[in-house]
Amino acid sequence: MALFSKYVWQVAVAGALGTVSLLGSRLYAQTADTQQWIDGIASNMQVHYQVLLNKGDGECSLPSLPPSPKSPCSIVELSLSSPDKLAANDLDGNWSIYFSQTDPIYAHPAGEFTIDHINGDLHRIRPSASYQGFNVGEVKKVQFIVAGLTLTEAKIMPNYYVVAEGQDNKQALYSEARVIESTRIRIHPETGLEERPFAGEISRQNFKLSQADKTPYADAAFIFNENKNVNKLGFVAQDEALRTIIPTPTFVMDSGKNIDISAGINLQLQGVEQDAVAPALAWLQALGLKQNPAGMPFVVSVSRASLPSRSPVGSYQLVVSPTQITIFAREPVGAFYGMQSLASVMIAGRNTLPVLTVNDSPRYPYRGMHIDVGRNFHSKQQILDVLDQMAAYKLNKLHLHLGEDEGWRLQIPSLPELTDVGGKRCHDPQENTCLLMQLGADVSGKSERDGYYTRQDYIELVKAANARHIQLIPSFDMPGHSRAVIKAMEARYRKFMAAGNKKAAEQYLLSDPNDKTQYKSIQFYSDNTINACMESPYKFLGKVIDEVKAMHSEAGQPLTVYHIGADETAGAWAQSPICQAFFANNPYGVENAKQLGAYFIERVAALLETKGIKTAGWSDGLSHTNPKNMPAKVQSYIWDVLPWGGVAEANKQANRGWDVVLSHPDALYFDFPYEPDPKEGGYYWGSRHIDTHKVFNYMPGNLPALAEVYPSPTQTGFEIAGTTPLKQGVQWAGIQGQLWSETIRSDNAVEYMIFPRLIALAERAWHAPSWEPPYNYEGATYNANSGLFSENKKSERDKAWLKFASVIGYKEFVKLDAADIHYRIPTVGAIIQDSMLHANLAYPGLGIEYKEAGKDWQPYNKPVQVKTPVLVRAKAATGDRKGRALPVE
Structure with missing residues (x-):
């Protein structure tokens, strides 16, 4: 034919x-x-x-x-x-x-x-x-x-x-x-x-990384034994869980008594505008706390004299007495957090509140969540929903990753190609209308995995973040991981060249058309790195920063931090004629391609400094710079794996005086699987699995001690030497959870991967637990057998986890259901002994179901006689959603 x-x-x-x-x-x-x-x-x-x-x-x-x-x-x-x-x-x-x-x-x-x-x-x-x-x-x-x-x-x-x-x-x-x-x-x-x-x-x-890999397969029997071992001390009573605030406050005195709030509350704001606490007030109202002039007095007082002068930003005091509810704070954000703590013990359908006193302060000033919308796009509504939950758990930084190899996700009206071409994938080998297909995107270019935020969308997101006392930190990765923007500007170049306007064509060109360098990025691209030798990329970035800065100003939250990515691509630029000419004659002392990565970052940092913006970036790229050529304050995100030098690099950069945000993949990459099971989504290069318990066990105050707690990616032991300790008094800026979206294809998948892990992230970012061993500033070496993390402290940690898990199971899942958050329902652990099915869960409060061949699903309440084959699954705290079913052998 x-x-x-x-x-x-x-x-x-x-x-x-x-x-x-x-x-x-x-x-x-x-x-x-x-x-x-x-x-x-x-x-x-x-x-x-x-x-x-x-x-x-x-x-x-x-x-x-x-x-x-x-x-x-x-x-x-x-x-x-x-x-x-x-x-x-x-x-x-x-x-x-x-x-x-x-x-x-x-x-x-x-x-x-x-x-x-x-x-x-x-x-x-x-x-x-x-x-x-x-x-x-x-x-x-x-x-x-x-x-x-x-x-x-x-x-x-x-x-x-x-x-x-x-x-x-x-x-x-x-x-x-x-x-x-x-x-x-x-x-x-x-x-x-x-x-x-x-x-x-x-x-x-x-299902092994190598012959040395000891990762178990998380079948029903394995999960049953894990749950049994972890839960041997028992969950706390439901009433205690319902009265517990998450994240854990610095001090709580609970009388054990309740007050009746069925008549509602009479809100009295002193020193704070209602707009500053509106989302928290709306959440309280959604939980049933109605306003009524004849109701119980609810006084929110904000003044510099309310709390000690050294109180960290966000500190508050909450007092629920038999006759009045009072919140004291030095700033509106403290009042906001006090209301969120009140919401934490507010149970929908109940007209009571516990009588208690809370004195509370955050552990770290930076408590963040990173969401990648570059690889696969996620909707504006999705980000708004996550912002609500971040606010509920007192997280205050949203790092929004807007530019990647696979997509540019923010409209810049004066550069329409950024989103017209860079915002979608389809089959156009010349990439005049869209990017090449990647990551299994739909070839139509119209699926939910493609798209972008309009200028107005982004302003709305910044406004929503600001209303919740969350700083939105934008990021477009450069000079590597930049294929989308490179191809968009090449399409722009071709358009203007066809119109005979060479000056406009070259104005924002990011690549050398005559570059013959052959390289492969870590994601196997051969053309994803901005040419650092050209002047036009710096003009382009200046243009974009000015546009984004204007959006932030319009939204009422000035742009003070910009994350440049700072990823590099080994081997790029070597055969670019423009670079060869640059090496021969430039005022920066750059002589070869190996120096270009640091040069690019240093020059962009200088550009940002002129605009009053702090430079942020990933630690590996920033590590190549000369600190003398960088601004005094830099925000570095440490993503090195702990067994592979993740502690030493964090210490080194913090000791420079930089603001270090811990982002270790071992516990803080929420795109990794929850369990070692092929059906659990995500990549696994830094950890085979990260469940909520592992996030809870993270110890930012003593990172080396994690060598006694965590296994390596192959589930074997490792050692963290104390040869590069922190200087006395040096502290982290904070910690951040990461969601990279290569395998995250829908808004529901975003929520599944983030929740409930985000709750444990908030716990570690806000609260310094008493069970965390103190850091040794003289340097100490930890491994699985070092014994420096005492058994008493570990026992205290395990009890704290059971209480935390009880709060999630009895209370937080219910609230996530009410907010229509598609959190992960845990898989059921189960075994069959003497024809009797025994089943358990990592959290209380959820229902378990089982199914025999040819029969309907049945509720499980206690050991029951069954005939194999049998499936087990859990149910959501409320509603009809079910968890993933497992066979029981």
Whole structure:
């Protein structure tokens, strides 16, 4: 069926996409028959992805191929089948299937298909010269070696798509691209969780980083024993949990008595405007605390004399007496937090409050949450919902990651290409209208994973944050991780060059068109790094900062901190002619490409300083700078893994006088799996799993002591030497949780990954526990056997966790349900002994259900006789949502 050869001709004029597609200089006609054939493939082809082998120690091999290098690798089998007969000469073989493979394909045997790496994670399968077509129902298997491991199903990306296109390097289009329906994500109707019907199970044998990996498989029996061991001291009583404020205050005196508030409260504000506490007041009202002039007096007094002068910002005193509720604070934010503490013990449906006195102050001035909307976009409403919960738990910094390789998410009206091109992904090989497909995004460019915030959206977000006493810190990663903005400005360049306006074209160009450097970023891009030798990137950044600064001013929250990213790409710039000329003649002393990363960061920091903005960035990039060339105050986010030097680097940068925000992946990366189970979403390079208990156990006041508590990523011991201690009196600015969105594809998934871990983050950021061992400023070496973290302190910690877990189970889950937050419902631990099912949970207050083969789900209240096979699952605190079911063997 040779459809195309007669339609190809050379043209020298521009045309619009419609019945024809213009790419480069060739014009190709599209026909209804071609599109119908592609649509048929998209509707009917079945795709199945199966990990055959994960080998963390290398080598992987397939017939006719040499073994892979001795590094982590896997073997994958991709099965393709069609219910219809497909002839070998259909479309003259001019069709391709594109798919995202997050680790690149190292090699594949010769066969009926070839596989190419395009860029980033995008790969292409197309018929080879030996392609024989498909018989009806025939399954064709394509095996390949991957340069990396696949230990979670979340790394298996969806939305393969098919398109008719040329075989040359122009990839000329003959049809519109269509997603292959069998590769779409499905949402489970009862859990709301993603399912991948096209992905095979990852076996236990393939669930190891290496032969040394001791990570257990979190089946029902493992979880049962873990819960049993952790909970051996028992949860606290429900009434005690309901009276407990989270995060834990500095001092609480609870009388054990209650007051009746059924008549409501008479709010009296002194020294503070209602706007400054409005969201907290709205939350109290949503929980049932109504205003009534005849109600109980509720006095909120803000004055500099209310608390001691050395009280940290945000301190407050809350007194609930039999006749009056009073909050004292030195600033409006303290009054706001006092109201949030009152809301913490306010239970919907109850008309009582505990009689108590609270004196409270925050542990750290920086208590943050980072959300990446660059890789996959998340809606404005999602961010607003998270802001509400951050405020409820007294977090005060939202680090919003707006620019990445896969997307630019903020409208700058004077630079429309940033969002018109950089804000969506589709199939446009020339990237004139959108970015290349990545991370299994929908090829339409219109899914919830693509998009951006309009200028007004962003102003609304900043206003909402400000109303909740949260600082919004914007970030566009540079000079690496910048592919989206680079391609957007290249599209702008081409547009103005076509119009004959070279000056405008080059004004904000971020790349050297003649750069022949070959490099690969950590995400396998070959073109994602801004050229630091050009002047236009600094003009561009100045333009963007001015625009964002204006948005913040309009929103009423000045832009005082900007996160530059500061990620670099090894090997970039070496063969750029512009850089070669720059090395030969510049006033900065830069002589080679290795010096450019530090130069870029130092120059951007100087630019920000002229605008009154503090520079923030990730620790690795900032570590390459010369502190003498940096502003006196820099905000550095430490993301080094603890066993790999994460403590020493934190200490080193804090000792410089920089404001250090701890962001360790070992406990603070909320895109990592909750449990070691392939069905739990996320990446795992820094920790195989991070549950809420692990976040709770984080000890920012004594990081080296975590070597006695945490395992390495392979669940083995490690040591933290005391050779680079903090200087006496040096303190962290604070801590921050991170949500990177490579595998986070929906707003519900954002909430699932953040909650309830965010509550433990807030606990550690606000409250210094008595069980945390004091830091040794002389330096001390910790490992699993050092014994410096005493058993008494560990026992005290374990009791504190059980109380904390009780509060989450009895109270916080209920409030999250009321706020429509899609938190993670824990998986059920269960065993069968003598035909009796025994089940437990990490939190009290949730229901458990079990199901025998052929029967309906039944409530579980106590051990019950069953016949295998059996499934178990938990229910949400309120409502009908269910947790992920596990088999019990």
